Amino acid sequence: MAKSNPAVKSPFSLAAQSPLGGHRTIADGASLIEITDLSIVSVAPLMGGEKSFKSAIAKLFNAGTPSATMALERSGKGRCFFMPSAHSQWFLVFDDVKRDPLDEAMGLFGKAATTHLAMTDQSDSWAVMELCGLEARQTLERICPIDCSAGAMPVGTTARTMMEHLGVIITRRPDTDDSEPCFWLFSARSSAASFLHAITASPPFNR
DSSP: OOOOTTTTTOOOOOOOOOOTTSSEETTTEEEEEEEOOOEEEEEEEEETTTHHHHHHHHHSSSSSSSSSBOOEEOOSSSSSEEEEETTTTEEEEEOSSSSSSSHHHHHHOOOOHTTEEEEEHHHHHHEEEEESSSSSHHHHHHHHHSSTTTOOOOTTBEEEETTTTEEEEEEOOOOOTSOOOEEEOOOOOOGHHHHHHHHHHHHTTTO
């Protein structure tokens, strides 16, 4: 069997691709932009580790018990927030720092706490879209069965719901610099194209 020559470099190289190729649509009244620079780590306390889990959350986010409906935001440089994703499970979402997301998550929580946590890297499993603008809520009203009004969904509110026939996690993000509402939408990478179509088939993107 012929052996490869290590001195000969392959002309091919691998490059990571986002689920939707960095999609970006700007319409009159709303914008839809894929967020591609995130690390997402699923976190759940192991049996008997609830106390250590709550202590780690309090230290990292200066907050009490993590909520089943509200995301916790870490103050300081860069994005880092903790959002509910399922029953007794959360996503730790932070800027992609080109390291192993699990190592980064362990560094944020601390070694003592991570022995009581179940964590998995979900960074490549989700398509994440940022929907912002004055008509963002009207877009969601047409394709989502939950109330996304300002009163029902203040900043930080997170809900798992359906959009068309797809499972979606919606989290209300801080307003834009122009004081316009902003939402991040998480859906499975495997159905990313259908997810995108569900949004862009609605006004103002289909005008």
